[in-house]
Amino acid sequence: MKTLKVIKIGGNIIDNEDALQAFLKEFFKIEELKLLVHGGGKLATKLANQMQVEVKMIDGRRITDAETLDIITMVYAGKINKHIVANLQANNCDAIGFSGADGNAIVSGKRPVKNIDYGFVGDVKQVNTKSLELLLNNNITPVFCAITHDKNGQLLNTNADTIASELAIALSKIFKTVLYYCFEKNGVLKDVNDDYSVIESITSENVQQLIDNQIISEGMLPKINNCIHAVNHNVQKVCIGKPEMLFDKNSTYTTVSK
Amino acid sequence: MKTLKVIKIGGNIIDNEDALQAFLKEFFKIEELKLLVHGGGKLATKLANQMQVEVKMIDGRRITDAETLDIITMVYAGKINKHIVANLQANNCDAIGFSGADGNAIVSGKRPVKNIDYGFVGDVKQVNTKSLELLLNNNITPVFCAITHDKNGQLLNTNADTIASELAIALSKIFKTVLYYCFEKNGVLKDVNDDYSVIESITSENVQQLIDNQIISEGMLPKINNCIHAVNHNVQKVCIGKPEMLFDKNSTYTTVSK
Numbered sequence: 001m002k003t004l005k006v007i008k009i010g011g012n013i014i015d016n017e018d019a020l021q022a023f024l025k026e027f028f029k030i031e032e033l034k035l036l037v038h039g040g041g042k043l044a045t046k047l048a049n050q051m052q053v054e055v056k057m058i059d060g061r062r063i064t065d066a067e068t069l070d071i072i073t074m075v076y077a078g079k080i081n082k083h084i085v086a087n088l089q090a091n092n093c094d095a096i097g098f099s100g101a102d103g104n105a106i107v108s109g110k111r112p113v114k115n116i117d118y119g120f121v122g123d124v125k126q127v128n129t130k131s132l133e134l135l136l137n138n139n140i141t142p143v144f145c146a147i148t149h150d151k152n153g154q155l156l157n158t159n160a161d162t163i164a165s166e167l168a169i170a171l172s173k174i175f176k177t178v179l180y181y182c183f184e185k186n187g188v189l190k191d192v193n194d195d196y197s198v199i200e201s202i203t204s205e206n207v208q209q210l211i212d213n214q215i216i217s218e219g220m221l222p223k224i225n226n227c228i229h230a231v232n233h234n235v236q237k238v239c240i241g242k243p244e245m246l247f248d249k250n251s252t253y254t255t256v257s258k
Numbered sequence: 259m260k261t262l263k264v265i266k267i268g269g270n271i272i273d274n275e276d277a278l279q280a281f282l283k284e285f286f287k288i289e290e291l292k293l294l295v296h297g298g299g300k301l302a303t304k305l306a307n308q309m310q311v312e313v314k315m316i317d318g319r320r321i322t323d324a325e326t327l328d329i330i331t332m333v334y335a336g337k338i339n340k341h342i343v344a345n346l347q348a349n350n351c352d353a354i355g356f357s358g359a360d361g362n363a364i365v366s367g368k369r370p371v372k373n374i375d376y377g378f379v380g381d382v383k384q385v386n387t388k389s390l391e392l393l394l395n396n397n398i399t400p401v402f403c404a405i406t407h408d409k410n411g412q413l414l415n416t417n418a419d420t421i422a423s424e425l426a427i428a429l430s431k432i433f434k435t436v437l438y439y440c441f442e443k444n445g446v447l448k449d450v451n452d453d454y455s456v457i458e459s460i461t462s463e464n465v466q467q468l469i470d471n472q473i474i475s476e477g478m479l480p481k482i483n484n485c486i487h488a489v490n491h492n493v494q495k496v497c498i499g500k501p502e503m504l505f506d507k508n509s510t511y512t513t514v515s516k
Contacts (some may be wrong), residue, residue, distance in 0.1 A: 047332075059270055070337060076303075078336025080415055082405065086359040090411035096361050097335075101344040102354040103398065131354060133397055140389055141362065147340065153348035154464050155340055160296060202384075 002235035004033040004136065004175035005246075008164035011182040013243065014041035014080060019206030021087065026247045033136045033175060035167060036095075037144040038084060039160040044068075044075045063120040064157040072157050073099075092147055093142040100148030101155060107219040108156050108164060111175035114245075122148045122156025127170035136175070136245040161164075164219070165226040165235070176243035179235050181223060182243040187254030188224070192216055202256045204228050261290040262394065263504075266316070270442040270503065272299035272338060279345065282353050283441075284505045291394045291433060293425060294353075295402040296342060297418040298415025302326075302333045309442035320468075322377040322415040325465050334403035343401050353399040358406030359413060361389030364421060366406035366414050375477035380406045382421070385428035388410035398478075423484040423493070430492040438480060440501040445512030446482070448473055460514045462486050484513040 008029070008248040013019045048055050048071050056063035063074025064072065081097040081162065088095040100106030100122075108122030132142055135193070143249055144167065146160035168179040187198040202210065210216045216224055239245055265285070271277045287295070306313050306329050310487030314321035322330065339355040346353040358364030358380075390400055402425065404418035419439065426437040449453040460468065465486055468474045475481055485496040497503055499511025 046460035047309075050310075051305075073340050074332035074336035076336070077340050078334070082331050082335050082357050082359055085415050086355070086407040087352055087411045089359055089362050089409060094362055094389070097357070097359075099340050099343070101347055104347045104352055104464070129395070131352070131393070134392055134396055136389070137390065138392055149344045150345060151347060153345045155344050165358070179354060 001107045001174075001176045002033055003172055004035065004177045005030060005180060006035045006037065006168040006171070006177060007180045007182065007246065008037040008160060009041070009182045010039040010160065011041035011242065013137070013182065014038055020084070023243050024084070024087050024091055026090040026243070028088060030246065031141070035132070035136070035142045035144070035171070036084070037146070037160055037164040037167065038076075038080060039146060040076050040080065042071065043080065047071050047075055052172075055194040058116050061118065062157075063117070064121050066120065068168050069155060069157060071121040071145060073155055077147055081143060081145045084125070088143070090142065093141055094139060095143050096135060098144045099155070100144075100158065100163070104128050104133060104151065105144075106148040106158070106166065107151050110150060110156060113144050120154070120156050122150065122158045124148065124158065125165045127166050127227060129170050129174060132171065145187055157203070158220075161223055161226050164207040165238075168230055168235045173238075177235050179230055179238040180246060180254055181227070181238065181240045182246070183240070183241070186219060186252055187241040188216060192217060198252050199254055200252065202233060203228070204258050224256070231256055231258045259432075259434045262429055262435045263288060263290050263292045263438060264295065264422055264426040264429070264435060265292060265438045265440065265504065266295040266418060267301035267440045267501065268418065270296040271440065272296055273301070278342070281501050282342070282345050284501070286346060286349040293390070293394070293395070293400050293402070293429070294342070295337060295404070295418055295422040295425065296334075296477060297404060298330065298334050298338065301338065302330050305329050305333055310411070316374050319376065320415075321375070322379050324378065327378040327413060327415060331405060331413055335405055339401060339403045346399065351399055352397060353401050354393060356400045356402045357413070357417070358402075358416065358421070361411065362386050362472055363390060363402075364416070365409050366416055367415060368408060368412070378412070378414050378465055380416045381410065382406065382416065382424045385424050385446065387428050387432060390425075390429065391432055403473055406504040411416070417480075419484050423488040423496075426488055426493045427491040430494075435493050437485070437488055437496040438504060439485070439496065439498045440504070441498070444510055445499040447480060450475060452508075456510050457512055458510065460485070460512060462490060462516050466493065482514070487515045
């Protein structure tokens with residue numbers, strides 16, 4: 001079984017052109033098969049402001065009405081995705097941009113309205129690996145933006161962390177899959193104000209204790225839940241830290257395992 | 259050798275949601291392998307106006323400065339391309355969206371500045387069929403927007419008719435390729451005011467006479483040159499007409515052959 005690295009990058013890389021170029025110049029050197037998932041960063045909000053479309057947030061979460069979905073599709077699947085793909089090609093890394101609609105890769109369901117109507121937001125229902133397997137086995141790197149579809153023609157805004165974990169889980173049937181969440185900190189921290197207080201190992205056994213003791217704080221909880229879900233579904237391990245964890249063997253980061 | 263239909267649609271379909279849905283509902287029924295190329299229509303100009311970005315035209319041609327290239331990438335590769343792909347999936351046609359950067363499919367060179375600086379406009383230099391062949395042989399339909407790249411990380415705005423003909427030519431090494439240009443008229447007309455005056459057959463032999471007699475008028479000239487170039491480079495034939503030519507055996511259209 002070949003090893004596949006599923007790597008998710010977020011706003012701290014996407015929003016900083018120098019950081020993005022530095023990342024891509026290391027990324028193409030990864031010898032194992034690889035798949036990249038990118039978040040959206042601040043560009044969608046910037047475009048909404050420029051278009052004078054109101055950005056609606058409830059509890060820090062974006063409400064995706066039809067106009068906002070258009071903006072997200074243009075920015076994530078258009079501007080950011082093609083910018084990354086063109087720059088990977090410049091580094092001789094053959095890549096193809098994906099949304100969940102492409103290759104019918106990720107089918108999601110529109111989130112049901114309970115207290116809050118999040119609008120065109122999708123929860124992942126199914127991952128289809130046919131086209132991804134085909135491309136990966138030919139050394140072509142899929143590059144995913146955080147958009148899925150409902151298989152009835154509707155695009156849906158979907159959490160990028162979830163897309164990365166669901167892809168890693170589905171592809172673990174074919175590849176030995178490791179998931180990397182790159183973000184702005186060195187990993188999960190004991191003390192959020194001390195970037196050197198990295199918890200180096202989290203397991204599905206000690207995680208509840210870390211939550212109960214409030215060492216894993218509220219903001220980190222959904223990410224950790226994604227990680228635990230992934231390792232409980234055949235992903236070998238999940239690594240959380242700065243992008244350097246991918247390239248620098250001496251770097252410190254958090255590993256989540258079963 | 260399998261047959262491949264390379265089909266280009268333009269603004270008259272893209273800008274009209276009913277026409278697009280009707281087209282896609284017929285398109286998925288095509289039994290041969292197929293590849294779709296779409297133009298941009300009026301949405302890019304609409305977005306530019308909404309963003310208060312000036313649309314610069316010289317002799318009816320768009321000047322693509324950096325801001326305009328961003329808009330085109332967002333609208334063509336994002337909004338339109340993903341809308342088409344999601345709706346093909348809804349019709350059980352497995353499709354993957356492409357720009358020329360994806361799979362390094364189309365490499366172009368930035369047009370040199372002579373009298374006019376067209377900005378980030380690319381002339382096609384090379385077509386790489388590896389990923390397209392892989393997908394087509396697995397019954398996955400590539401859907402191209404009219405954006406290419408220079409292999410150095412720069413995206414470039416490129417004529418959609420040219421993209422369709424260059425793809426058809428390159429793929430004719432692997433497939434028996436037929437190219438279809440769908441537009442708002444029944445074909446090349448003897449009398450532009452009479453939609454029933456279709457010239458049914460144009461060949462590389464009689465085309466010069468039609469040009470000399472000014473039957474092929476200035477607006478049609480670049481399209482016809484693309485057609486002649488294609489049939490002179492192993493494309494079986496090029497059909498020009500309304501989209502109905504693909505689905506209705508009784509429709510009248512123009513066929514360009516060697």
